[in-house]
Amino acid sequence: MIDVQRLRVLRAVAEHGSFNKAAGALLLTPSAVSQHIASLERSLGHPVAVRSTRGVTLTEPGRLLVEAAETISAELDQVRHAIDRLTSEQPRLTVATFTSGGRHLLPAALARFVTAHPDVELTVREAEPEDALPMVRSGAADLALTYHFDGPLPPRTGVDWTPLMDDPLWLVLPHDHRLAGRASLDLAELAAERWVLGCLKTEAFLRRYADRAGFALRVAAATTDYFFAQTLVAAGVGVSLVPHVSLAPAASLAVVRIEPPRPARHIGVVTARRRRPHPYTGALTEALAEAVAE
Numbered sequence: 001m002i003d004v005q006r007l008r009v010l011r012a013v014a015e016h017g018s019f020n021k022a023a024g025a026l027l028l029t030p031s032a033v034s035q036h037i038a039s040l041e042r043s044l045g046h047p048v049a050v051r052s053t054r055g056v057t058l059t060e061p062g063r064l065l066v067e068a069a070e071t072i073s074a075e076l077d078q079v080r081h082a083i084d085r086l087t088s089e090q091p092r093l094t095v096a097t098f099t100s101g102g103r104h105l106l107p108a109a110l111a112r113f114v115t116a117h118p119d120v121e122l123t124v125r126e127a128e129p130e131d132a133l134p135m136v137r138s139g140a141a142d143l144a145l146t147y148h149f150d151g152p153l154p155p156r157t158g159v160d161w162t163p164l165m166d167d168p169l170w171l172v173l174p175h176d177h178r179l180a181g182r183a184s185l186d187l188a189e190l191a192a193e194r195w196v197l198g199c200l201k202t203e204a205f206l207r208r209y210a211d212r213a214g215f216a217l218r219v220a221a222a223t224t225d226y227f228f229a230q231t232l233v234a235a236g237v238g239v240s241l242v243p244h245v246s247l248a249p250a251a252s253l254a255v256v257r258i259e260p261p262r263p264a265r266h267i268g269v270v271t272a273r274r275r276r277p278h279p280y281t282g283a284l285t286e287a288l289a290e291a292v293a294e
Contacts, residue, residue, distance in 0.1 A: 002040070002043060002044065002065070003039070003040070003043070004072065005036070006036045006037070006039060006040040006043075007040075007065060007066075007068065007069035007072065008026075008069065008073070009022065009026065009028075009033055009036040009037065009040075010036075010037060010040060010048060010049070010062065010065055010066060010069060011066050011069040011070065011073070012025050012026050012033075013033065013037065013049060013056055013058075014056075014058055014062070014063075014066045017055040017056055018055050018056055019033045019034055019037075019051070019056065037049055040065075044061060044065075046059070046061045047059050047061070047062075048061055048062035048065060049062050071157070071158065073138075090119065090120075090121050091117075091119060091120045091121065091279070091280065092120065092121045092122075092123065093120050093121070093122055093123070093142050093143070093278070093280045093281070093284065094122075094123040094124075094125065094140070094141045094142050094143075095110075095122065095123070095124050095125070095141065095142065095143050095144070095145065095284065096124075096125050096126075096127040096131075096132040096135050096136065096141040096143070096144040096145070096146070097124060097125075097126060097127070097132075097144070097145040097146075098126070098127070098128055098129065098132070098145065098146060098147060099126060099225065100226060100227075100243065100245050100246040101145045101146075101147070101245065101267060102124065102126060102145070104245050104246075105145065105164075105245065105267070105288060105291055105292060106124070106145060106288070106291075108287075108291040108294070109284060109287040109288040109290070109291040110122065110124075110284075110287070112287040112290065112291070113280075113283060113284050113287045116283065116287075117280060117283060120280055125141060127141070127144070129144075129146040129147060129148065132144035132146050132270065133146070133159060133270060136159055136270050136271065136272050137157075137158050137159060137272060139272065142271070142272070142278045142280070142281050143269060143270070143271050143278075143281045143284055143285065144269070144270040144271075145267070145269060145288065146267070146268065146269075146270050147167065147265045147266060147267045147268070148265065148266055149201055149205060149263070149264075149265045149266075150205075150263055150264060150265075150266075158272065158273055159270050159271065159272055159273055160270070160271050160272075160273050161268050161269070161270055162268050162269040162270075162271070162285055163266060163267075163268040164267045164268050164269060164288060164289060164292050165266075165267050165292045166264045166265075166266055166267075167243045167244050167245050167264055167265045167266070167267050168243070168244050168258075168262050168263070168264040169202070169241045169242065169243055169244075169258060169262070169263045169264060169265070170241070170242055170243075170244060170247060170255050170256065170257065170258065171185055171187075171190070171239065171240075171241060171255070171256040171257075171258055172229075172230055172233050172239065172240045172241070172242045172247070172253055172254070172255055172256075173233065173239050173253070173254045173255075173256060174233060174234060174236050174239075174252065174253065174254070175234075175251065175252050175253055175254050177239070177254060179256070180254035180256070181254075182256055183256070183257065184256060184257040184258065184259045185256050185257075185258065185259060186258075186259045187206075187209055187213070187258060188213045188215070190239060191210075191213065191215035192215075192218075193218070193238060193239045194218045194219070194220035194237070194238035194239070195217060195218060195219050195220060195238050195239060195240065195241075196220055196221045196222075196223070196229045196232045196233050196237055196238040196239065196240040197219060197221065197222040197223065197229065197240070198223055198224075198225060198226035198227075198228070198229030198230075198240055198241075198242060198246070199224065199226065200222075200224070201265075202241050203219070203222065205241070205263055206241065220232075220237050220238035221237055221238065226240075226242050226243065226246035226248075227246065227248055229242065230242060230247075230248050230250070230253060233253060234250060234252035234253055241258075241263070242255075243264075243265055245267070267292075269285045269288060271285070
């Protein structure tokens with residue numbers, strides 16, 4: 001039988017790339033880490049890690065075990081949170097959301113949900129997709145309002161994705177910009193412009209587009225807030241790409257459609273794939289779908 005503690009040690013070795021760093025993270029000695037890995041290899045009958053001067057490399061059996069360890073860890077965390085809910089006197093629901101979704105989509109859905117389920121204690125936590133998905137897998141959040149950009153849906157082991165809406169990106173320009181009166185624009189027409197970034201994921205898209213179109217992306221400002229980015233555009237710092245949900249119309253701004261193929265982010269709900277689903281995630285997902293429809 002494979003020992004769960006030894007899987008935990010192997011997972012730390014894989015994450016940190018060395019026995020010494022894994023030992024520090026686990027509050028163990030390097031010798032204890034080596035002993036755990038050696039015992040794991042003896043019970044398995046195969047090597048799981050190869051040490052070299054450049055660190056530790058997992059073998060194929062080792063990689064399979066790390067994947068299993070991540071699944072087992074998420075399952076145990078989910079069970080712990082489920083037990084906490086069972087022993088709680090009041091039903092609880094924890095929701096993770098990205099900023100603009102929390103500002104524009106979640107409030108109406110929560111108002112519906114609270115009216116229908118006034119006894120549920122709600123907790124809302126702000127988190128971008130890369131943080132929200134692990135929270136759902138571990139049970140730290142029961143539901144995540146999240147998104148992904150154009151392209152294939154990233155792998156989501158252990159969770160279910162319920163699509164809610166497509167959220168197209170728009171060009172946001174100062175109101176007196178030379179192209180502000182256009183009905184639509186090709187991004188290549190803005191090759192000489194300086195850009196205000198409201199999200200690192202938007203930057204990745206723009207850099208890919210600029211490489212394909214053959215121009216260098218000039219960044220004037222980089223933020224993690226689309227609303228702040230739009231105030232910088234209004235001040236004349238540059239132009240920006242902003243999702244529809246995050247648009248903040250103002251007399252000092254012009255919003256112009258991007259010519260096809262038009263980029264978009266896809267908004268949806270992520271819930272854990274469990275044997276016993278949380279009793280209230282379905283109700284909130286339905287409330288979010290109604291809020292989007294309106």
